[in-house]
Amino acid sequence: MSAADLTHVETWLFDLDNTLYPAESEYMALIEGRMTDFMERATGLPREEAQAIQKRYYQEHGTTLAGLMAHHGIAPKAFLDEVHNVSMDRLTPDPALRDAIDALPGRRLIFTNGSLGHAARVLGHLGLDHLFEDVFAIETADYLPKPAMATFEKVIARHGLAPRATAFFEDSEKNLAPAALLGMTTILVGAHAAASTADFVHHRTHDLAGFLTSARLKEA
Template identity: 55%
Template sequence: MPDTLSSADLRHVDHWLFDLDDTLYPAETELMDLIRERIGAFIVKVTGLPWEEASQLQRGWLLQHGATLPGVLVDYDIAPAEFLDFVHDVPLDKVPRDPELDAILNILPGRKYVFTNGSAAHAERLLDHIGIADRFEGVFHLEAADLIPKPHPQTYAKMIAHFGIAPTASVFFEDSEKNLEHAAELGMTTVLVGPHAERSTAPHVQYRTHHLTPFLRAAAVKELAR
């Protein structure tokens, strides 16, 4: 199974799908750690529970629903935006602008999209901060998914219908192994991104890379746009 930069053959790709957090910027920025802390703080705020009990409650929601927000909505009378705005209210000062990634995205042949479990506002703010917002034709965010996150299969189906993509002519870049599994079942080429990627042995992961930019730079693609 190919997993090196030199063997990344993406010449069949017309549609480029990118997860947002810990994929379009380095995981080493620890931005997701800040978001997880905000999620915990929100649960404490809403439930009034001590931190440890709130953490246990969240783990139960993750097991039952696959994400925190669906559990919050089932058990508590809050608006989804209240949760999403709170947990994504984090500083971006450790996330660098990335002109090199911007330049590579600009010349990749085909249509480029973001497919994220984050909110619309979070995606807009972060893509603008990194300096790559103009490189994407669209963002499929949690609100567009009716608050049903990856890896639920219906969310992939909604995203595919929304963008009108062909899965077998698509590549999906993700930092989560489990979020790549259904993508592979649909026929997408899968790329696991992040410091953990090279340790992955999951059969549904076709390529692995620590950093996105050098992978894109080295990959074989269709004739580049001029």
């Protein structure tokens, strides 16, 4: 893995789930299971059919919640509180990642389609909560999820970001497209990253801590 030149970066924007911990933990599977439970009740359909609609909503709307709000009038807080109420046992703090993020010069922010409460729980459990200036969550985005361009524009306006001096780390390739269009440096994270051929993905890594540690950074 060659060292990335990130000497221009002043703001570090991180997705949360499957980015600041490995997807292989299958922590998100617990949340997705609760989403399917919710979908069953909301639609009155058998589990398999409800799960198919859940996946379709995710693809078409960016999150299952956005689809439920659009088609079923679901109140977002009840959904978010229920689906994120899962055990943290699958998540293990990573001291190497904590130290790598702590060493980054400039501002550090979370940009997630999850809720504020979920972000606080996960970051606290991983021992990363003190490293970030703020969390831009789905409530902050008025429930319009990534990859909506309007949501990227909102996080830029809220925090006064200079896109060309911002690096955005994500496990979802499609969420990097608007970031690149705005001028951000994009980094796809996860075991699947190496297979990406998208031209809007500037860097790829399966090892976020190693990537950050080896990168060339702006001198403090």
